[in-house]
Structures are given as C-alpha cells and as structure tokens.
Amino acid sequence: MPAGRPRRSRAVFGALALAALVCVGLLPATPATAAPSIEEIEAQLDKQWEQLEPTIEQFNKVRSQLRSNQKKSADLAEKIEPLALQAELSMNKMSRLASRYYKTGPGSDLNALLVTGSASTLTDQLALLDRLARDEQEQIAAVVAARDKYDAEKRKLDDLIEQQRKQDAELAAKKKQIDAEMKRLEQLRLTAAGYTGSGAAQRIGPCPATYIGGPAGVAVRTACAQIGKPYVWGATGPSSFDCSGLTQYAWGKAGVSLTHFTGAQWNQGSTVSRANARPGDLVFFYSDLHHVGLYVGNGIMVHAPRSGTPVQMQQIDAMPIAGFKRVG
Numbered sequence: 001m002p003a004g005r006p007r008r009s010r011a012v013f014g015a016l017a018l019a020a021l022v023c024v025g026l027l028p029a030t031p032a033t034a035a036p037s038i039e040e041i042e043a044q045l046d047k048q049w050e051q052l053e054p055t056i057e058q059f060n061k062v063r064s065q066l067r068s069n070q071k072k073s074a075d076l077a078e079k080i081e082p083l084a085l086q087a088e089l090s091m092n093k094m095s096r097l098a099s100r101y102y103k104t105g106p107g108s109d110l111n112a113l114l115v116t117g118s119a120s121t122l123t124d125q126l127a128l129l130d131r132l133a134r135d136e137q138e139q140i141a142a143v144v145a146a147r148d149k150y151d152a153e154k155r156k157l158d159d160l161i162e163q164q165r166k167q168d169a170e171l172a173a174k175k176k177q178i179d180a181e182m183k184r185l186e187q188l189r190l191t192a193a194g195y196t197g198s199g200a201a202q203r204i205g206p207c208p209a210t211y212i213g214g215p216a217g218v219a220v221r222t223a224c225a226q227i228g229k230p231y232v233w234g235a236t237g238p239s240s241f242d243c244s245g246l247t248q249y250a251w252g253k254a255g256v257s258l259t260h261f262t263g264a265q266w267n268q269g270s271t272v273s274r275a276n277a278r279p280g281d282l283v284f285f286y287s288d289l290h291h292v293g294l295y296v297g298n299g300i301m302v303h304a305p306r307s308g309t310p311v312q313m314q315q316i317d318a319m320p321i322a323g324f325k326r327v328g
Contacts, residue, residue: 036188045308046306048185049182049305049306049307050286052178053243053290053291053306054290055171055174056178056233056242056290057244057261057262057263057289057290059171059175059233060234061263061264062167063168063260064260064264065164066165066168069160069161073158073161076153076154076157079150080150080151080154175233178233182306182307182308185308186308201227201311201312202313202314203313204315205298205300205313207220207227207296207300207302207313208221208224208296210298211279212278212279212280215254215256216254216278216279216281216328217280218253219250219253219254219328220250220279220302222250222253222254223247223250223302223311224302226241226250227310227312228310228311228312230310230311231304231306231307231308231309231311232307236249236260237249241311242304243262243291243293243304243305244261244262244292245304246293246294246302246304247265247292248260248265250294254328256327262284262289262290262291262292265282265292265327266282266284266289266325269325269326269327270325271324271326272324272325272326273324274321274324277295277324278297280326280328281295281324281325281326282294282324282325283295283301283321283323284321284322284324285319285322286319286322287320287322291303293316295316295324296313299315299316299317300313300314301315301316
C-alpha cells in the first residue's frame with residue numbers, strides 16, 4: 001500500500017503540470033465546438049426551404065384544382081336539374097297518352113269513323129297522332145341523352161374531387177409538419193447572438209426600378225406595395241402571401257387572373273428571354289418551377305421568399321433561374 005502513494009503523487013503532479021502548460025499556452029487546448037455562424041444558419045434555412053417549397057406549391061395546385069372542379073360540378077348540377085325535370089315531364093306526358101289509348105282502345109277509332117263519316121279524316125287524325133308521338137319520343141331521347149351526358153361528366157368530376165379531397169387532407173397534414181420544421185429553423189436563427197437577420201424587408205433601390213404603364217405597371221406597383229408583409233404559405237393576400245399568392249394578387253389588381261400555383265402560372269404566360277424581360281414579367285426558379293417572383297427591372301424582383309422572411313426585393317441571380325413569362 002505505501003508503495004502506491006508515490007505513483008498517485010506522480011500522477012497528480014503530472015496532471016497539474018499539464019494543466020499549467022495549457023494555461024500558459026505551451027500546449028494547445030482542445031477546441032470547443034463553434035456555434036454556427038449567421039451565414040451557416042441562413043444557408044441551412046435556404047437548403048431546408050428548397051426542399052419544403054415544392055410541397056407547398058403541390059398543396060396550392062391541389063387546392064386550386066379542387067376549387068375549380070367543385071365549381072364545374074356545381075355548374076353541371078345546375079344544367080342537369082332542368083333537363084331531368086324536362087325528361088320526367090315528357091315521359092309523364094307520353095305515359096298519359098299511352099294510358100288513354102289503352103283505355104279507349106281501337107274501338108274509339110271506329111266511333112270516330114262513324115261520327116265523321118270519312119275514312120280519310122280518321123286516317124289523317126291517326127297519322128297526326130303518330131307523328132306527334134314520334135316527335136315527342138325524339139324530344140325525350142334528346143333530353144335524356146343530354147342529361148345522361150352531363151350525369152356522366154359529373155360522376156367523373158365527383159370521383160376526381162374525392163381524390164383531390166384526400167390529397168388535400170394529406171397535404172394539410174404535411175403542412176403541420178412543415179410549420180413545425182420551419183419554427184425549429186427560425187428558433188435556430190434566433191439563437192445566433194445579436195442576429196437581426198432578414199426579419200426586416202430588403203429594398204434595393206427604388207421599386208420599381210423602371211416604371212412602365214398599363215397592366216404590368218399596376219402589377220409592379222401592387223407587388224412593391226406589399227414589401228414587408230409576412231410570408232404565410234397558402235396565403236394570397238392582402239395581409240400575407242406565399243410566392244405564387246403574391247404574383248396572383250399583384251396581377252389580379254391589374255385585371256389578369258392567375259392560378260395560385262407556380263406550374264399553372266408558368267403555362268399561363270408566354271416565354272420571354274432574360275434580355276427581353278421587362279417589369280411585370282414573372283421570373284421562375286429551379287427546374288421544378290417551385291418558386292416565382294415579379295420582375296421589377298435591373299435584375300431585381302419582388303417576391304415572398306420563405307417562412308420567417310417578409311415580402312422583399314432581391315437580385316434574381318440569388319437562385320437558379322428557370323425562365324421568364326409574360327402575362328397580361
């Protein structure tokens with residue numbers, strides 16, 4: 001036992017000596033894990049948002065299609081209702097004619113001959129009745145055919161609406177997950193010491209950089225007036241927006257109707273080159289077109305960037321450009 005003491009003393013002395021060397025800087029200390037920089041946090045947010053935004057635009061697509069198909073179904077129902085009533089009335093009329101003929105029978109034809117004393121008159125009357133019956137049958141057939149056509153179209157639409165409702169519910173569940181993830185990332189941003197970040201809207205020079213008249217000018221001025229308003233996905237204004245909601249709102253004020261979905265807006269415009277782009281054109285980003293902004297000139301756009309970042313101006317080269325489209 002006494003022999004072990006010197007070993008413990010030497011071990012303790014060695015540890016103290018090592019600590020002293022570290023303190024005076026002769027030996028390097030083990031580096032602590034550095035907190036992420038503001039740039040690293042922003043890069044992480046951008047990367048995460050690039051993965052999340054396609055789901056948001058898919059949600060917008062399904063929601064827009066669902067509303068459109070529900071309206072079509074309601075319009076078809078309005079067309080079917082009078083046709084169904086007309087077919088029912090015509091069939092009831094034919095049923096009454098058949099019932100009356102069945103009750104009176106062929107004997108009535110003979111009575112008519114005895115009363116009129118003219119076979120030709122009776123023949124003319126029977127021919128007229130026959131022609132009226134055929135005309136009535138043709139009218140009924142036409143009405144029923146139209147009714148059945150609308151019925152078939154409505155059944156297809158209703159089946160599609162049911163599928164889209166399921167998709168809508170699934171995407172609404174994903175929305176909760178996305179919101180939770182974005183809150184986590186925003187909290188990460190707030191943990192950066194002294195970070196004021198992109199919570200304030202950016203302005204790069206005047207907005208618009210170059211003013212033009214007409215509907216495009218109205219759209220640009222409208223978009224510029226929204227700078228500073230919050231990003232809320234699925235929102236189309238007037239107090240908050242997502243990217244395609246902002247462009248829809250801006251052009252809506254100019255009298256041009258756009259669908260609340262980037263893919264549809266891409267198809268609603270005509271292609272223009274970057275060299276020929278002018279204020280009011282839509283500028284799309286990424287190969288799947290999941291982001292859009294409103295070009296205001298001089299390489300600058302107004303757009304709703306992402307959750308936690310308000311509507312603002314930004315250089316269009318900040319993201320990979322897919323192309324420009326002109327609407328209106």
